[in-house]
Amino acid sequence: MCLAFAQDFGVVTACNRGKDMAAEPGEGAFVAFEHVQKSYDGETLVVKDLNLSIGKGEFLTMLGPSGSGKTTCLMMLAGFETATHGEIRLAGRPINNIPPHKRGIGMVFQNYALFPHMTVAENLAFPLEVRKMSRAERDAKVKRALDMVQMGAFGGRRPAQLSGGQQQRIALARALVFDPALVLMDEPLGALDKQLREHMQYEIKHLHESLGITVVYVTHDQSEALTMSDRVAVFNDGVIQQLADPPTLYERPDNSFVAQFIGENNKLHGRVTAIDNGRARVKLDDAAGEVNAMAVCCGAAGEQTMLSIRPERVIVGAGPEQNALAARVDELIYLGDHIRCRMNVAGRDDFIVKIPNSSAHAALRVGVETNVGWLTEDCRALDAA
Amino acid sequence: MSEANAPMLAADGRPLKKSLQRALRAQKLRALLLIAPLLLFILLSFLLPIGDMLFRSVENQIVPDTLPDTVKDLSEWDSESGNLPDEATFQALYFDLFLAAEAKQHSRLGSRLNYERPGISSLFRSTGRRLDDLGEQYQDVFAGFDPSWEDAGFWFRLMSAQGDDDAARDVLGAERNRVAKLTGIDTGGDIGFVPSATMAELLPRTTREYTAFAVYTVKDKNDVVAEEEPWESVYAALGLDLEAADPSAIAAYSGPGAEVLKAAALQAGQLPVIDYRQAMIDIDEGWGQESNWQTLKLYSGEYTNGYLLNAIDMQKTPEGPELKPEKQRIYIKLFLRTMALSLAITFLCFLLGYPIAFLLATLPLRTSNLIMILVLLPFWTSLLVRTASWKILLQQQGIINDLLVWAGIISNSGRLVMINNATGTIIAMTHILLPFMILPLYSVMKTIPPSYMRAARSLGATDWTAFWRVYFPQTVPGMGAGAILVFILSIGYYITPELVGGTSGIFISNRIAYHISTSLNWGLAAALATMLLVVVLALYWIYDKIVGIDNVKLG
Numbered sequence: 001m002c003l004a005f006a007q008d009f010g011v012v013t014a015c016n017r018g019k020d021m022a023a024e025p026g027e028g029a030f031v032a033f034e035h036v037q038k039s040y041d042g043e044t045l046v047v048k049d050l051n052l053s054i055g056k057g058e059f060l061t062m063l064g065p066s067g068s069g070k071t072t073c074l075m076m077l078a079g080f081e082t083a084t085h086g087e088i089r090l091a092g093r094p095i096n097n098i099p100p101h102k103r104g105i106g107m108v109f110q111n112y113a114l115f116p117h118m119t120v121a122e123n124l125a126f127p128l129e130v131r132k133m134s135r136a137e138r139d140a141k142v143k144r145a146l147d148m149v150q151m152g153a154f155g156g157r158r159p160a161q162l163s164g165g166q167q168q169r170i171a172l173a174r175a176l177v178f179d180p181a182l183v184l185m186d187e188p189l190g191a192l193d194k195q196l197r198e199h200m201q202y203e204i205k206h207l208h209e210s211l212g213i214t215v216v217y218v219t220h221d222q223s224e225a226l227t228m229s230d231r232v233a234v235f236n237d238g239v240i241q242q243l244a245d246p247p248t249l250y251e252r253p254d255n256s257f258v259a260q261f262i263g264e265n266n267k268l269h270g271r272v273t274a275i276d277n278g279r280a281r282v283k284l285d286d287a288a289g290e291v292n293a294m295a296v297c298c299g300a301a302g303e304q305t306m307l308s309i310r311p312e313r314v315i316v317g318a319g320p321e322q323n324a325l326a327a328r329v330d331e332l333i334y335l336g337d338h339i340r341c342r343m344n345v346a347g348r349d350d351f352i353v354k355i356p357n358s359s360a361h362a363a364l365r366v367g368v369e370t371n372v373g374w375l376t377e378d379c380r381a382l383d384a385a
Numbered sequence: 386m387s388e389a390n391a392p393m394l395a396a397d398g399r400p401l402k403k404s405l406q407r408a409l410r411a412q413k414l415r416a417l418l419l420i421a422p423l424l425l426f427i428l429l430s431f432l433l434p435i436g437d438m439l440f441r442s443v444e445n446q447i448v449p450d451t452l453p454d455t456v457k458d459l460s461e462w463d464s465e466s467g468n469l470p471d472e473a474t475f476q477a478l479y480f481d482l483f484l485a486a487e488a489k490q491h492s493r494l495g496s497r498l499n500y501e502r503p504g505i506s507s508l509f510r511s512t513g514r515r516l517d518d519l520g521e522q523y524q525d526v527f528a529g530f531d532p533s534w535e536d537a538g539f540w541f542r543l544m545s546a547q548g549d550d551d552a553a554r555d556v557l558g559a560e561r562n563r564v565a566k567l568t569g570i571d572t573g574g575d576i577g578f579v580p581s582a583t584m585a586e587l588l589p590r591t592t593r594e595y596t597a598f599a600v601y602t603v604k605d606k607n608d609v610v611a612e613e614e615p616w617e618s619v620y621a622a623l624g625l626d627l628e629a630a631d632p633s634a635i636a637a638y639s640g641p642g643a644e645v646l647k648a649a650a651l652q653a654g655q656l657p658v659i660d661y662r663q664a665m666i667d668i669d670e671g672w673g674q675e676s677n678w679q680t681l682k683l684y685s686g687e688y689t690n691g692y693l694l695n696a697i698d699m700q701k702t703p704e705g706p707e708l709k710p711e712k713q714r715i716y717i718k719l720f721l722r723t724m725a726l727s728l729a730i731t732f733l734c735f736l737l738g739y740p741i742a743f744l745l746a747t748l749p750l751r752t753s754n755l756i757m758i759l760v761l762l763p764f765w766t767s768l769l770v771r772t773a774s775w776k777i778l779l780q781q782q783g784i785i786n787d788l789l790v791w792a793g794i795i796s797n798s799g800r801l802v803m804i805n806n807a808t809g810t811i812i813a814m815t816h817i818l819l820p821f822m823i824l825p826l827y828s829v830m831k832t833i834p835p836s837y838m839r840a841a842r843s844l845g846a847t848d849w850t851a852f853w854r855v856y857f858p859q860t861v862p863g864m865g866a867g868a869i870l871v872f873i874l875s876i877g878y879y880i881t882p883e884l885v886g887g888t889s890g891i892f893i894s895n896r897i898a899y900h901i902s903t904s905l906n907w908g909l910a911a912a913l914a915t916m917l918l919v920v921v922l923a924l925y926w927i928y929d930k931i932v933g934i935d936n937v938k939l940g
């Protein structure tokens with residue numbers, strides 16, 4: 001049964017295997033997932049053959065839509081869920097059978113999970129208390145942790161008397177107060193408003209840098225993932241679609257899911273006619289023309305593919321050597337620093353182009369016919385999904 | 386400066402506060418109308434009956450209403466002097482009791498006083514039967530003086546007022562009041578008789594008794610005064626009046642029946658001289674016992690603390706309240722037992738209910754729904770059926786004992802007694818009240834996100850520490866609500882202890898029910914209920930002080 005599934009998913013994961021998976025579970029990894037599978041009902045796998053290793057001091061984000069298995073992975077690491085198959089190692093030690101309280105992993109929850117019947121200081125002292133730390137040592141550590149998140153004056157308050165952002169800081173301090181080497185964060189900023197969220201992103205990042213801890217961060221917000229992480233693991237359907245640092249992820253997505261999930265993306269459908277030296281010649285649907293793209297994850301000649309071009313890499317008024325296609329301006333949206341231009345290209349009316357707000361493009365009007373194109377390096381031929 | 390202090394004005398120039406009030410008035414009125422039916426219902430079906438019941442625990446009007454003059458005279462009697470009350474008191478007792486006996490109220494008073502002094506009711510009953518004899522002695526003599534004294538019409542003419550100037554309205558009013566208090570009937574309106582002021586001065590006692598007779602005859606029996614022969618007590622009053630009257634005043638009288646009255650006054654020496662004290666003792670020797678009089682004096686007020694003292698095993702004595710003899714103390718013991726058993730039941734409910742509530746709150750919906758149905762199942766079956774089934778299970782020839790004997794755990798002769806005692810009460814009531822503990826616990830536990838426990842465990846707490854330090858404190862409000870609910874329900878529980886409690890497992894409420902329906906001592910029942918209410922309120926207050934009532938959550 002298990003085997004059948006693994007084979008099944010082999011197809012799905014064709015585009016992300018052995019490529020950017022630089023982190024094959026190595027000996028030196030601080031956290032390692034090895035062939036981890038998880039099923040809740042014995043019929044479907046929520047996590048399918050997960051292999052992932054996280055280096056010491058790394059900030060790794062698990063990014064993905066809800067139901068993609070990222071939180072399950074985090075819970076398995078924390079010890080609240082058991083892996084159905086496979087091994088999880090922490091600092092070289094298998095932890096599958098170690099209960100959560102002995103793993104020494106700090107965790108920040110989405111709803112903060114501050115104990116409402118304890119004061120802030122008592123909340124922070126809790127992990128030290130259960131570690132049988134002396135009172136003086138406890139007080140010193142609590143004070144230091146509170147100062148670290150600039151909440152030194154709030155020790156006597158109850159969580160309910162704090163704002164959302166303050167509660168978030170306390171939750172962070174509590175997860176760090178007992179000096180864990182690994183801290184897990186489960187969408188910790190999900191409940192905050194946009195401005196506060198961005199502020200907290202920087203704060204968490206700075207804490208991570210100054211403390212040198214390893215952080216595994218779960219979120220469904222791709223901008224959060226790009227802002228904070230050393231590396232991002234993009235989850236979908238129980239599988240890591242791509243594991244890479246933010247620039248790679250954005251500029252060189254491995255497959256169509258990653259391309260569409262991270263940032264804005266223009267897609268064009270077509271059929272591969274030839275592959276030559278890592279470059280694919282693609283004949284677009286609707287007989288819109290033939291263009292060149294980097295052959296990243298397309299099949300052999302004759303197979304369907306999806307081209308991915310970032311809106312800011314599109315060249316308006318391109319020449320023939322720049323993969324030019326006929327385009328008509330459908331809509332212009334003024335955004336201050338740039339202009340968002342929706343165009344009709346190759347029979348699709350959702351082709352977006354970001355044009356820097358300079359005098360060069362002042363002539364662009366709705367209904368104007370022009371050419372768009374791109375450098376072959378900026379266009380990636382991906383799976384047709 | 387002055388402008389800043391001036392009231393803020395609305396757009397139409399009225400003060401803003403008034404405008405706001407006006408705008409909100411309609412809303413408030415509507416809200417009030419919405420709750421009005423409930424308010425009315427609570428008032429009529431809850432507050433008024435409870436107030437009335439509580440009032441009964443101190444109310445004692447029956448004694449001063451039935452024996453108004455006796456009670457007045459008794460107030461001057463020193464109950465510890467060792468002497469019986471004086472002659473005047475006995476005379477008052479005769480006249481009070483005579484009217485009460487005519488109105489058949491004397492036995493009610495007897496039953497009332499019997500609660501305080503067992504046996505005293507027969508004194509009142511037997512006295513009521515034989516009061517006529519005393520007056521008849523006078524009646525015969527007066528009839529010998531002149532046959533007119535046996536003529537109803539003559540009496541009516543003699544006693545009636547001669548025009549408005551002669552009307553003794555105060556006497557009529559007083560007697561109307563006396564009869565009304567005694568019988569509870571409405572004595573207002575015309576009775577076809579107004580006593581004469583001349584007579585009221587000349588023969589005061591006779592006038593009073595005749596007027597009382599007239600009021601009662603018209604108002605209770607619907608007879609005509611002028612056609613009814615007066616009661617024996619009126620003759621006795623006439624005898625007393627003539628003995629005490631000033632002969633010259635009678636000689637000066639010239640109204641109706643003057644001849645006959647003067648003749649009777651002249652022959653007063655032939656009237657029997659009756660010692661009322663001896664006469665009453667002859668009727669029933671109980672009147673010679675000082676203790677009966679002491680009881681009467683102790684309970685002569687309109688209000689009494691006697692019932693309440695009784696409810697805490699004390700009694701009134703001439704020396705003040707004191708504890709009852711050891712053997713007669715039952716209520717304190719019963720109160721303590723009620724509280725102890727209720728506490729035990731509450732604790733057991735908590736022990737059994739907590740894990741179930743925890744399961745309900747943590748299991749997946751499908752499973753927890755099934756358990757919830759099992760929890761609520763007792764609510765769907767009749768209380769009597771459930772209690773009866775416990776009887777079947779627990780009795781000595783019952784299923785559990787049979788099983789234990791069959792399994793060889795106990796011998797046939799050593800069958801356990803689990804019913805008709807405190808054990809039975811605890812078992813059956815724990816079962817019945819369990820949902821009242823589970824539901825508040827469940828509703829509170831439901832609101833505790835599982836992430837708290839996870840957080841605690843990730844912070845290094847073992848399962849037990851996480852539960853005890855993080856989960857448990859958050860369920861305290863539910864525990865408080867459940868415990869208060871179960872305790873207050875069980876402290877006043879009646880039906881189950883009655884059925885399975887035997888003698889050692891009954892509650893104070895069973896005693897209250899006994900006094901309401903069997904002994905008919907409602908005053909004591911009300912006093913016991915009052916004490917129960919006081920105990921519950923006291924416990925509530927203590928709970929509020931220790932735990933804080935804000936910490937109670939029902940959901």
